[in-house]
Amino acid sequence: xxxxxxxxxxxxxxxxxxxxxxxxxxxxxxxxxxxxxxxxxxxxxxxxxxxxxxxxxxxxxxxxxxxxxxxxxxxxxxxxxxxxxxxxxxxxxxxxxxxxxxxxxxxxxxxxxxxxxxxxxxxxxxxxxxxxxxxxxxxxxxxxxxxxxxxxxxxxxxxxxxxxxxxxxxxxxxxxxxxxxxxxxxxxxxxxxxxxxxxxxxxxxxxxxxxxxxxxxxxxxxxxxxxxxxxxxxxxxxxxxxxxxxxxxxxxxxxxxxxxxxxxxxxxxxxxxxxxxxxxxxxxxxxxxxxxxxxxxxxxxxxxxxxxxxxxxxxxxxxxxxxxxxxxxxxxxxxxxxxxxxxxxxxxxxxxxxxxxxxxxxxxxxxxxxxxxxxxxxx
Numbered sequence: 001x002x003x004x005x006x007x008x009x010x011x012x013x014x015x016x017x018x019x020x021x022x023x024x025x026x027x028x029x030x031x032x033x034x035x036x037x038x039x040x041x042x043x044x045x046x047x048x049x050x051x052x053x054x055x056x057x058x059x060x061x062x063x064x065x066x067x068x069x070x071x072x073x074x075x076x077x078x079x080x081x082x083x084x085x086x087x088x089x090x091x092x093x094x095x096x097x098x099x100x101x102x103x104x105x106x107x108x109x110x111x112x113x114x115x116x117x118x119x120x121x122x123x124x125x126x127x128x129x130x131x132x133x134x135x136x137x138x139x140x141x142x143x144x145x146x147x148x149x150x151x152x153x154x155x156x157x158x159x160x161x162x163x164x165x166x167x168x169x170x171x172x173x174x175x176x177x178x179x180x181x182x183x184x185x186x187x188x189x190x191x192x193x194x195x196x197x198x199x200x201x202x203x204x205x206x207x208x209x210x211x212x213x214x215x216x217x218x219x220x221x222x223x224x225x226x227x228x229x230x231x232x233x234x235x236x237x238x239x240x241x242x243x244x245x246x247x248x249x250x251x252x253x254x255x256x257x258x259x260x261x262x263x264x265x266x267x268x269x270x271x272x273x274x275x276x277x278x279x280x281x282x283x284x285x286x287x288x289x290x291x292x293x294x295x296x297x298x299x300x301x302x303x304x305x306x307x308x309x310x311x312x313x314x315x316x317x318x319x320x321x322x323x324x325x326x327x328x329x330x331x332x333x334x335x336x337x338x339x340x341x342x343x344x345x346x347x348x349x350x351x352x353x354x355x356x357x358x359x360x361x362x363x364x365x366x367x368x369x370x371x372x373x374x375x376x377x378x379x
Contacts, residue, residue, distance in 0.1 A: 006031040006156065006189055007052060012061035014047055021047045023213040025061070029191060029206075031156075034183050036192045036200040039210035040236070045193045046161055048210075052191060053159050054078050066156075081150040082159040089134040089145055095121070096130040099148045106153075120148040123182060140171045147179070151186060158183075160192045164199070176203050197237050201225060209233050211348075230343055234276040235352035241282075241317050242353025245275035245342070253342055256292055256312060260335065264342035274343040276353075279307070279320040281339035290332020299327055309355050316355040 007029040014022040022044045029035050037045035050056040051063060054075035063070050070078060089098050099120055103113045121127050124144040129137070134145055143163060150158055160179070164172045180203050183190045194200055200207050201221040209216045209224060209232075217229045228234035231242050245255035250265035255275045267273060287293045294312035306324055310317045310331065317333070325331055 004031045005029070006033075006066060007191075008064040009048070009051070010062045010064070012048070012051060012058045012063070014044075014051065014056065014059050021213050022051075022058070025213070025215060027208065027215065027218075029189065032187045032189055034180065034190045034192070034203060034205045035208060036194060036204040036206070037208050037210060038194060038197065038200040038236075039216075040195055043210040044213040045195075045210050049082075049159050049161055049191060049193050052157070053080050053082050055082075079156040080159060081153055081155040081157075082161065083143075083146050083150050083163045084161050089142060089149075091133070091135050094131050094133055095126060095137075095145055098134055098145055099152050101149065102153045116152050116154075117148075120152045123151075123185060124148040125178070138171075139167050140175060143167065143175060144178075147182065151182070151188065155188065157189045157191060160190060162193055162195075164194075172199070179203060201237070209236065211236075227341065228276060228343065230346035230348050231274050231276075231350075231352050232346070232348040234274075234341075234343070235348075239279050239318055239320075240353055241277045241279065241355075243275045243277075243315065244350070245273045247271045247273050247342060251337070253340060256315065258291060260291065260340055261337045262340040262342060263338050264340075267342065272345055274345060274349050274353075276341040276343060277335060277339055279318040280305075281335065282317065282319045282321075283334040283336075284308075284319065284321050284323055284325060285332040285334045287330055287332045290334055292333045292335075293330060294333065296325055296327050296329045296331060299325065318355045 005028045009025055009027040012022050012025040013020070025044070025048065037048055039045050047056060051058055054073060057071065065078065090101065093101070096117060100113050100117045103116065121130065124147055126141070126144050126148060129141065134142055137145065146163070164175050167175060176199055179190070192203065204221055206218065207221055207224045208218050211232050217224060217233045219227070224233065225237055228237060234240040234242055243255045245253050247267035247270070248254050248259060249269055251262055253260050253262045253264070253273070253275060292312050294310040294317065297309040297311050297316060300307045305320045305322050308319050308321065308325055310319055310333065312333070319333070
């Protein structure tokens with residue numbers, strides 16, 4: 001095991017009511033790292049967190065902490081604290097006593113409690129709130145109390161299970177920045193669970209993308225976004241146009257009826273592949289200058305860009321552009337070689353990437369994984 005690996009999961013499997021939630025999962029988490037487990041409802045991310053915390057036991061596999069197997073170590077004996085979406089604060093106690101609760105339980109000397117609680121309130125922006133009842137606080141303030149209470153015990157690891165889910169958008173963004181700052185300031189390993197892609201990309205050192213109880217990809221936010229390994233990751237992390245293609249030869253990909261120069265190589269000649277092109281990487285040009293051309297199906301103003309859906313030979317592309325184009329207009333599309341990302345075919349091929357049925361409503365209503373409920377029931 002690498003010297004800075006703090007937590008290691010080896011061959012972890014877990015099922016609820018015969019439904020597999022984690023399937024032979026391996027994962028290493030490094031000391032002082034901000035790791036996010038990202039995926040749709042039911043992918044296994046919360047169960048992974050609960051197994052690390054000791055709230056669930058794996059059906060198979062081992063959990064190691066600092067090189068020691070901890071499968072049978074109860075939660076209160078692990079150097080781990082948890083912040084849940086429901087903050088579970090004590091309503092009859094003020095902010096100071098909520099934060100100090102664990103220290104008093106551990107019989108820490110009074111002077112040490114005062115020093116550590118004061119430091120935590122300062123770090124979480126709660127100085128001056130010591131005597132306030134938690135029931136009088138806003139959602140964001142309650143969140144800070146929960147984080148301060150978890151951190152004051154100086155755990156090696158803080159587990160955060162969708163802790164910002166109850167906050168409004170602006171407060172979420174503020175707290176994302178706060179959590180990142182607190183993690184850097186304390187050097188404590190944060191393991192964060194979310195289904196929010198933007199949250200994962202903006203906060204994490206490492207993102208672990210999960211689907212159907214398996215890890216699909218582990219990497220930095222930049223790697224995950226720019227180099228997705230399969231159609232699931234490409235679709236789940238931001239928007240993507242995902243097309244069937246063929247690698248004619250190194251740096252030559254054929255898709256949408258045309259052959260394009262790309263930067264990928266190492267595929268077999270004429271190997272079927274998935275092609276990923278991000279909406280922001282497509283340039284709108286005149287039809288004469290376009291590599292492809294299509295008719296604009298819809299235009300949606302998004303503030304700093306227009307989101308347009310373009311029908312190219314029956315395949316609906318999404319494009320993000322700062323230039324307005326009118327619905328029903330025929331436009332040209334231009335794509336640079338480094339904007340074309342080539343992926344191996346996978347079990348997710350053909351499931352994503354055509355915006356024929358795209359709408360904001362469909363996006364919110366459809367659950368990417370309808371098998372979610374086994375894990376949700378366990379939460």
